[in-house]
Amino acid sequence: MSYQAPLRDMRFVLHELFDVSGHCQLLGNGLDRELIDGVLEEAASFTANEIAPLNRNSDEEGCRLENGQVSTPRGFRAAYRQYVDNGWASMTGPLEFAGQGFPQLVACAFHEMLMSASLSFRVYSGLTEGAVLALHKHGSAELKNTYLAPMVSGQWTGTMCLTEPQAGTDLALLRTRAEPKADGSYRVSGSKIFISGGEQDLSENIIHLVLARLPDAPAGVKGISLFLVPKFIATAEGGLGERNALSCGAIEHKMGIKGGSTCVMNFDGATGWLLGEANQGLACMFTMMNDARFQVGLQGLGIGEAAFQGALRYARERLQSRGLNGAQAPDKPADPIIVHPDVRRMLLTQKTLVEGCRMLAAYTARQLDLEHGHPDAAARKAAGKRAALLIPIVKAFFTDMGQEVASHGVQVYGGHGFIREWGMEQLMRDSRITQLYEGTNGIQALDYLRRKLLGDGGAELSALIGEFSEVADRAAQRPQLAALAQVVQARLGEWRELTAEVIAHSQRDVQEIGAQSVDFLQYSAYVLLAGFWLQAAVTAQNALEQGAGEVDFYQAKLASTEFYVRRLLPRASSHREALLGGAACLMALPAEHFAF
């Protein structure tokens, strides 16, 4: 399937909504508008011409495991070489290790493009950036000097090794062990499953970050430590040394992302080094978890964009039936199906969910940048809290959204949507994993409600709602936007009240936390997106009033806001009512009475 990055919308979000140039100035890097636009154009060309064309075949061909070696699909090796050689791998890497230090606010646009072009290809590079973060923060100087530069360049890749057969969500159950050796290193033994890119033929070396237990570790999650375990142990000169005692035991047969290897990794007394403090592994891993979850959110966004593009192309070309109000293309045997209201409903649902999530992604990326790079410590802390609140929403809502939007894409194609060669069903299959990995979406919702909301009594969320309440106030002053602003403002007030109720219920009955979490996350996301759409409408209205060109573009923003508020924001109502339905009706039925 062909793919073209939505550059105009990305520029709208980066420049017009979030002033990325000013953002870069604040962060003290020298990126200006011209340079950023140049990078985005190069990125668009790279993803359209080098990556997207590989995607369909990678699904048919899949990966092969022979004698412990994984072969990736045709074209992936050459594309990965370009990815490294052209500097795409090092985009966000730290400057002192030859990275380019791009802020997430720019990088997220490129990463979205990668996801749209091929989720399978992104499997191999996606976790390296997070591993770089964890190593950079927790590694010894020696480890950093040895391993970081080739990981930043993409010459070497990184993985996250958490899951074991008996330990998925519940890492307390993990059994992999690490025994100290005399030289300060460790012997790591155990079996990990679901390791994305655990073995492949793209990079010279693979650096595994592995959670394991020390011999004297306490039980549960407080006894888990993080280890760096390379496939090849680096020599002092940074070359490839001894092959470590680890191997790929199997690759999984999956629903989708078939071009990305998902490996069983066996560590048989492999040499590893402790990252961070002993028994602090989970906290160390969370350094990369936020990044990984943000990236998975971008996967949902990228799949959504690809599905929208495919559906829109088909809806404009496919001729079938006449418009309800008569022929729209009387010179043709039938009208293009984009004339039908229900096809438009699906397309606009796709468009406004994708573009809405793109705004929220950029907003979150900006917070991640400020958390790490704002000159002021208090501002760094504030941005960190905001990012932490939003990450579970981005991960869960974007990936649910991606699945829904991909499914609309299939539906717009009719029966052809079910046929492999059209590429639409692959998007559904590929995206389905995103709701599961890096913490299922149910776990994201628990994180949002329990840690992020109850953790500070709702203070951070209240501030976020306040921010958008100001947006709605500004919008209310524009006659063209006043009606929409009123609807959104009412929802923001409802959100505030609902938050108080959710907290009260959770304090009264601990089961309410899990009973409300998913619906509350969904509710929050729908209202939040309405806030972003209103902000987009204000920006578009300003541009129109200031006589900017591209009138069609800005009017499309206004029409999209209208659609989102009138036809999608109502979904918040059901989530609100459902969660107010309470925990009792969930907990009443004994487990043995579910089936008869």
Place this chain on the structure above:
Amino acid sequence: MSYQAPLRDMRFVLHELFDVSGHCQLLGNGLDRELIDGVLEEAASFTANEIAPLNRNSDEEGCRLENGQVSTPRGFRAAYRQYVDNGWASMTGPLEFAGQGFPQLVACAFHEMLMSASLSFRVYSGLTEGAVLALHKHGSAELKNTYLAPMVSGQWTGTMCLTEPQAGTDLALLRTRAEPKADGSYRVSGSKIFISGGEQDLSENIIHLVLARLPDAPAGVKGISLFLVPKFIATAEGGLGERNALSCGAIEHKMGIKGGSTCVMNFDGATGWLLGEANQGLACMFTMMNDARFQVGLQGLGIGEAAFQGALRYARERLQSRGLNGAQAPDKPADPIIVHPDVRRMLLTQKTLVEGCRMLAAYTARQLDLEHGHPDAAARKAAGKRAALLIPIVKAFFTDMGQEVASHGVQVYGGHGFIREWGMEQLMRDSRITQLYEGTNGIQALDYLRRKLLGDGGAELSALIGEFSEVADRAAQRPQLAALAQVVQARLGEWRELTAEVIAHSQRDVQEIGAQSVDFLQYSAYVLLAGFWLQAAVTAQNALEQGAGEVDFYQAKLASTEFYVRRLLPRASSHREALLGGAACLMALPAEHFAF
């Protein structure tokens, strides 16, 4: 994946809700409770032991086309032979052609089991029953005498050949031609796509029902006729005669139902016979379309049941994390995940959607039976109207439900849900076609709103609402059910008001028909299911008060009603608000401004 028919719930629906024995008496066939239960137990055994075990492999192996011959997956031939030999194929066939004349109210339970066990296997037999209906109603005595008996027995199968590359939803565009020959037969020429079971190695002969145009036919749908075009022309003695000039040109590579062949069928001057009147083909085809759409609805239901069973099994066995209120299985390393409220939310969503749809399926089957077999003509007509109103809801809502429930199944399994060997992802892939074929779900919604609702000004729907309003009145008199009855009664009133609004909007602006249709169908289905759940609760409450055994079973019905009304019925709110959002925001954006 193992599968066990939900016999207890089926008996609840058939006997306790719909008095199937009385129904059979009214229809004048000799089926009693004992016989029906015996058939259901045999059916459960057949589907569990002979069909379900083939399903996983059929997905991996798929179908092969070589030299025009399609090979079905391993085991399908033997299973199909049993299906015919044991009389499952002839269950609903007309008595005068050696069918067993079972009512749909009984058959729908068996057909649901078939769908749960293997959607791919059902591809081959699913349309034969509809073809029998069409031939029985529209065929000449000679055609019926020649072709019906072996089709009823399942020795020969039937297909529906409608779609062409340029003509899917819009049959006005179809080009296949039929030229009259001197002997009263026709030469049929053209290419049809997406023909389920168009070619296979299971049955001796395949009888294609083909839509085509006569040479002098008017343009559009008024110039379409229906033809019977057999693979082998039957001899006068009912044997296999000349091989007809038709062939399978290709089989599709699909997202799912890979064990079912989906064929491109080329008719190269094949001999065919007219069914019914010239240019009345669409009306004739609709004889089988209602049955086909009902069967597709059952596919959604069957997939849902299979996904629920898989998820429930896993949720009871998988140990992960502790309950929010502390350890529930302190002797184990962690609690079974069914203790977690959010897992219960997914399981109960599956359970109550599936069981709710099972009640609606039986209700609709009963109407179909009465339409054909009630002794009183007025009652036949009334039942026909009721069935016509419900068929699009059954087809669209059940298949959307099946997809959702399959997706919950994947989610309950976590990462394992994405792995093929567990079988959950296959259910998602298999079920995705059901939202597309036999008229996309968008087309079902248009049919519901335009033909069924506007067609009689809402009279039939009003009668349906009234029926459930009486159920709610009865429930309101039971102290234990009064609160739930009030909620449902309020929704029924809201449904009535909304119907009036929908009709008014549609009369004001024709675009509102397509702008409201999907949300109105979904709204209707959620409220309707609440009515059925309330009815189930009344029945369960009666049983408990009358001291019936199986207290757990009946209490589970009460708990399920509570869950459905509190946590799923709220979805109706969003659909209502969304459709009231109107058509204007769908139609405003010019087609060329959707993407930038």
